[in-house]
Amino acid sequence: MRLDKSAILCIIFLGSLATLTSCRPDDEQDNEEVTEISALPASIVYPSDNPYSNAKFELGQLLFWDPVLSGTNEVACATCHHPSLGYSDGRALSSGVNGQGLGPNRTGGVVVKRNSPTVINTAYNGISVSGTVNPMASPMFWDNRASSLEEQALLPMLSAEEMRGVAIAESDILDTLVNRLLAIAEYRNLFEAAFGSDEITETRIAQALANFQREIVANNSPFDRYMRGNMNAMTNAQVQGMNTFIESGCADCHGGPMFSDYELHTLSTPNHPQVEDEGATGNFDFRTPTLRNLAFTEPYMHNGVFDDLEEVLEFYRDISGGNANSQNPDVANNQIDQDARDLRVNGDDMDEIIVFLNALNDPDFDTSIPSSVPSGLPVGGEIN
Ligand code: HEC
Ligand code: HEC
Structure with missing residues (x-):
């Protein structure tokens, strides 16, 4: 069920952690899962047998x-x-x-x-x-x-x-x-x-x-700052895009602070011409990746078949709604994950979502490169 763009989103503050939930009036009726996206915590958790030093x-x-x-x-x-x-x-x-x-x-x-x-x-x-x-x-x-x-x-x-x-x-x-x-x-x-x-x-x-x-973290994107209470951290267009992202159903898989459920899903991503990769269980299923910092990590998908976000969004348009057409000859239409087939992405939605995804970039991560390594070999290998 497509919600009106003006649908109200609820922001719940749990301690310092703000969580955004779409308040779907139809939730009770069709038992649709509640989708939530939220800021990353500032602290990093270390295993007890490998504490930081x-x-x-x-x-x-x-x-x-x-x-x-x-x-x-x-x-x-x-x-x-x-x-x-x-x-x-x-x-x-x-x-x-x-x-x-x-x-x-x-x-x-x-x-x-x-x-x-x-x-x-x-x-x-x-x-x-x-x-x-x-x-x-x-x-x-x-x-x-x-x-x-x-x-x-x-x-x-x-x-x-x-x-x-x-x-x-x-x-x-x-x-x-x-x-x-x-x-x-x-x-x-x-x-x-x-x-x-x-x-x-x-x-x-x-x-x-x-x-x-x-320690290689980037947890202070415009989205994180917005969710922690700085209402000016995202532009109006980014806030609009965030609503569209949730309403379209993206957060059903790309939810939580990392924008991933860390589950495996079959989407029918096209095969790369050079490799045969049947995924985790032979069903062309792959883990939902994070949507943070996409500006630095193109091309996209497990085999890099999409060069930019426009191509990714066109793919979702084609596998969902009335189109539900598999984009991989080895995957039948009815093998595509139901949450992907249920997406509602068309026209303006795609541009709006991309504007929002750009609010998930945080360029402020550690980029330091050691001047030498103990072996005396070239730093980073044969990359120059
Ligand atoms: C059914 C779960 C599901 C839904 C719904 C879903 N995705 Fe994905 N998404 C995935 C999986 C799984 C992959 C990885 C597929 C692959 O590698 O073949 C992926 C990959 C991506 C990527 C590539 C990221 C990278 O680093 O390569 C982007 C961008 C993306 N999705 C955005 C979206 C947007 C925007 C929506 C809503 C229109 C959406 N997704 C809906 C599961 C989902
Ligand atoms: C030849 C390129 C290459 C080298 C060298 C390499 N990686 Fe990777 N790394 C990859 C690829 C490709 C994957 C994904 C593989 C897969 O999913 O099956 C990956 C996945 C990972 C992941 C998982 C990230 C996630 O979110 O799932 C981590 C962490 C990682 N590598 C760290 C390392 C470390 C540490 C080393 C050195 C010991 C290393 N990599 C060396 C290419 C490389």
């Missing part, structure tokens, strides 16, 4: 930038998660070992089957509508296959396409990397400062990387 942060940052963690000594985490590209890589599909150059200019690398998501705000992955974060139940990846930053951190090192290459077997790579770090005196000192002894283990590597990434 400056020393761990500094170690994690150096590890993030050091290609010593790749089998080939030429790919770092930052190769695909670079601050100048919103901690993503600006490519449809990421490019790992044997490549040269950064982001869209990278050539020669082995192509990974998915788009690189940003690591900005991954500290909040899995956040509930009410703002609760459990850092050990924090879904990671387009298919949610890891459940914390700690669990995620070692997986790129194991991946032949991303960081391992083929010369070192998967069963040997982590031992090889630990031994490499042990051979570098500066790393032994950094691990000692971070963990109280110079023992270097896979677990400690993962904990330091997670500690660093948890």
Whole structure:
């Protein structure tokens, strides 16, 4: 049921956390779920067995930038998660070992089957509508296959396409990397400062990387400031767009402070011409991504098939309403998630929603780059 544009939105203040709910008069009748969007909390939650420390942060940052963690000594985490590209890589599909150059200019690398998501705000992955974060139940990846930053951190090192290459077997790579770090005196000192002894283990590597990434946050967008009470932080057009976003049904999946339910959904995103990716369970299902900071992270979707937000909105128009046409030959119309088919997006709505999405950008995240890394290898890998 399409609500009138003038529908009243309720702002509920729960302590310092403002929550926006659409007050749908039809809610009782059709039991439609209540959609809520809200500001991010200012604080970051750390796991009890991996509390924050400056020393761990500094170690994690150096590890993030050091290609010593790749089998080939030429790919770092930052190769695909670079601050100048919103901690993503600006490519449809990421490019790992044997490549040269950064982001869209990278050539020669082995192509990974998915788009690189940003690591900005991954500290909040899995956040509930009410703002609760459990850092050990924090879904990671387009298919949610890891459940914390700690669990995620070692997986790129194991991946032949991303960081391992083929010369070192998967069963040997982590031992090889630990031994490499042990051979570098500066790393032994950094691990000692971070963990109280110079023992270097896979677990400690993962904990330091997670500690660093948890600090890469951008939680002060115009939307956040508006929701915390600064009514001038968003323009009238952005407020209008926010209403349209909710009324159109976007928040049914893109709800909560991160604009994601962290659930898997089948939409019928077109296949990328180069890869076959059936998603998390073989149903072309992928995790709802955050809608924060989209200005820094194009192209969009798990395989980067859409270059801009106009294309994304046209896609939603085509799979919803009377059109409900699958955009993927491997997905039948009736396989498309009901919440997507129920969307109401047409004409002006699309422009209004895009205006609102621009209120979710916060460029004020840590973009610092270390001047050197302990291995002496090029900072960030072969990206220049
Ligand atoms: C070759 C490019 C590449 C490299 C190198 C790389 N990543 Fe990624 N990263 C990706 C891609 C692609 C995905 C999505 C993969 C998927 O969903 O299956 C991803 C996903 C992630 C995520 C999940 C974000 C989310 O919201 O789900 C995190 C966190 C992350 N990477 C951190 C790291 C860290 C830490 C390193 C270094 C140890 C690293 N990445 C190295 C390309 C890369
Ligand atoms: C049924 C749940 C659902 C609904 C409803 C929904 N989305 Fe999505 N959205 C997703 C999923 C899942 C993806 C990832 C799909 C993929 O990668 O193939 C996505 C991807 C996106 C992306 C790309 C983000 C990125 O970083 O790549 C944007 C932008 C987006 N949606 C905006 C919207 C807007 C605007 C609406 C309302 C018109 C909307 N979505 C409605 C689930 C939904």
